[in-house]
Amino acid sequence: MNTESLMTISNQSLCVAFIFLLVAIVPVALSVTTKNKRTKRLGMSLTIAALLLQLTYFALRWLAIGHAPVSNMYEFMTFFGIMLLASALLLYQLYKQIVVVLFSIPFSLIIMGFGGVFTRDASPLIPALQSNWLSIHVITVAFSSAILSIAFATGIIYLLRTLDVETQTVHTRSLEFVMYCLVVLIGFISSSMFFSFTSEEKLIQFENREQEVENAAYIMPALIVNQDAVLVDSGQSIGVIEISNMLDAKKSNTILWAFLIGTALYLIIRMLTRKKIIQLLKPLTKKVNSTVMDEISYRAVVVGFPLFSLGGLLFAMIWAHLAWGRFWGWDPKEVWALVTWLFYAAFLHLRTSQGWEGKRTAWMSIIGFGLIVFNQVFVNLVIAGLHSYA
Structure with a gap:
């Protein structure tokens, strides 16, 4: 089996494992709240199968690239x-x-x-x-x-x-903040994947801290750019907020989008459920x-x-x-x-x-x-x- 085939099977194994885990959350949660043995067996079976598929991904990728896939x-x-x-x-x-x-x-x-x-590419x-x-x-x-x-x-x-x-204490507010941070991380993942599939990469040119011309490839819409940044193709100025060339505008732009989308997702959850996230999760820990x-x-x-x-x-x-x-x-x-x-x-x-x-x-x-x-x-x-x- 050639390298390309190994990589294809490896990636497919990981994708199927991801789906198995998403599905497994439901029966595992039901087994926690109801102590139903059938849902427990189903949830654990899906979880174990997902782990085996993940290990298959790891082994095949290692075999394909010739070194441990952790680089x-x-x-x-x-x-x-x-x-x-x-x-x-x-x-x-x-x-x-x-x-x-x-x-x-x-x-x-x-x-x-x-x-x-x-990037999923395996480079030397x-x-x-x-x-x-x-x-x-x-x-x-x-x-x-x-x-x-x-x-x-x-x-x-x-x-x-x-x-x-149900009370407002330092502990409950802090724990809700932890939940908010996790939602922001989910927002970052979701926004990154969404823009990678729906947006075209934009190449932006600017002067870096050494006053040398540098290009940065933006996948997400450019809200934050370095001073005097322009599009490479047209030479037009771009961005909403300009920051010092001493800072990394592309990473700042990514962090801003993660914050915006994560916060929006958190507020949507709060508005739809009219509860804090810790209130939604509390029933899962009653037993x-x-x-x-x-x-x-x-x-x-x-x-x-x-x-x-x-x-x-x-x-x-x-x-x-x-x-x-x-x-x-x-x-x-x-x-x-x-x-x-x-x-x-x-x-x-x-x-x-x-x-x-x-x-x-x-x-x-x-x-x-x-x-x-x-x-x-x-x-x-x-x-x-x-x-x-x-």
Whole structure:
């Protein structure tokens, strides 16, 4: 079987898995609220089948391109989503809490959907990436991040179960803000896919910070551009807001569209249901044992933290030494990996020595997930550094 055929089957496997997971949400949710064994079997069967298809995608893509498919944003985020689903199924076997699977499926879909925004092309590895330590480092980071993300899911479940979502408190407002952020992310994914299918790419020319002429390809309508930006084809000025050439206007434009569409989607949900999102999700946690959720959050960090220590620090340092001749260089990605590691170290210290449990554990799990997302997404895309190629 040739490379093209392997890539085609690989991509098709991932698409079918995505559909299976979307469908699985319904029977899994029904099994949580009704304890119906048939819907539970159907939901779990679809979820397991989706995982097997995802692993098929990963194996075939690896075989087709000749190296582990974790070298760009699409591949990394897809693998991250796969490992999140696998971790949820593993924890289900240990704790038999199907509600964890229910909340993990949407997070996995969002992560993989975000990855789908970026190019799916498999390009040859640059010299710095041509090392087996790349695969070891990135796969370990993705797996540990997925396990730590389970703590995020169970933290949200714990808060939904224990909080009175009908009242206005710091906890309920903060949790609703977390839901809003997730909706904004969904808005970004939806808008990116919509414009990629319906809009033609526009090439915009401007002077960058070095006062050199540079071109930027816009898929989304250009609301934010750099100063004196013009269309390459016609030379006409474009954009609504002009910003300094010291800033990346294209990325700012993308963030603005994500905010606008995500906020619109959030407001539509609120207007149609006349409820906050946490009020809509609260019924799914009525039969949840909050103590078990707190325990799963803690156990997920206990397992994920040492794996992150290996993948995010030790293996990363070995790879950095082989690729760039130094173990540590204060690259933005390295700094934020250290910040994330220190945060989870503090998490475990406060849990074991200070007795931080319940809501404190839940919120630290949510904040930790925020650091992971910031490190894996924002640092890669916005902050210039050695990891910007990802």
